Amino acid sequence: MDSLDELLHQAERAHGHLCAGQILGVRMAILGCRRLGIEDPRGKDRKRLVTFVEIDRCATDAIGTVTGCRLGKRVLKFRDWGKMAATFVDLASGRAIRICARESSKVLAKEMYPQMEDKNQQQMLAYREMSDSDLFTEQWVRVTIGPSELPGYKGERVVCSLCGEGINFNRFVRRQEKTFCLSCAFPEDRYYQPIP
Template structure:
């Protein structure tokens, strides 16, 4: 189950430039992406296949930057979806064929890393070097999955744009909520991550 068809070293170098430093998460993210892309039949994620790929990432850690670097997917292009699960996992979807593979980093890979480089005392450095050479079946589990992507979650222009009846801000991509006969944004309907201390500047 080794990754083929991609240049690991070049992809890792490119990812490190974007992320800012080399770390075990970068290595995992690059290899995870290579494996996922190969399994769903995507050869040129930044070229001819760029419109056929969507990736769901389940972590907001270093590996996510690596996934973005390798795949070319991003939140801004609506080709990367962030699922806040706190898991070192990502699902790669081929929109053309419908094939989807979820790749999960194995927890036991952390301990096996030391077996590959017992001479390295620093556990972090041992993981970094070991992840580079460990085969995919030691690093990852993979599962075939089905992903139903809603039309409003696809790349392209918003399908809908409405004004919140409470705050007056506009909501697009059908993220509005109908509650008590009113059209609301999610923060007004359920509470948001922020607390308003003053009015927007300019009012």
């Protein structure tokens, strides 16, 4: 794996800027891979790792940069829980570790650099230097990933009886011998509403 500085540079290029969240994400991913014994997540170990992220912020882009996990490869899974946390799953061993940023790290950053008024700058410096135990909590967890969630899964592709759009990976509902996409089956849960 590349050095912390090199990974931060790659994360900055991929995300567009470097911030405290990017540093947390890079360090979180390094720690997760290290705990699982995954030395080269973007190379020889790339088919071993699945990562679940719990926030749609800067750290998620950094985690993807370090691990090589991407939504399009079906190895980055997003759970919108609003937490600065990620779970790293080793498909080869079945082991998984959930790593969460400690809220206390913000206070510690302020204590480390009280002369700095800019909170982001305080955190950026401190998050490079803090120990893993000051930055994160770690918990070994069990994650069950079904075959339809894995890369390369070739599931049934069907067409929605109402909107006519194609649906992949069993993301449909059957009612009264008709097939509906989740958007048509549960219109109240749509993230969009059609304009007539």
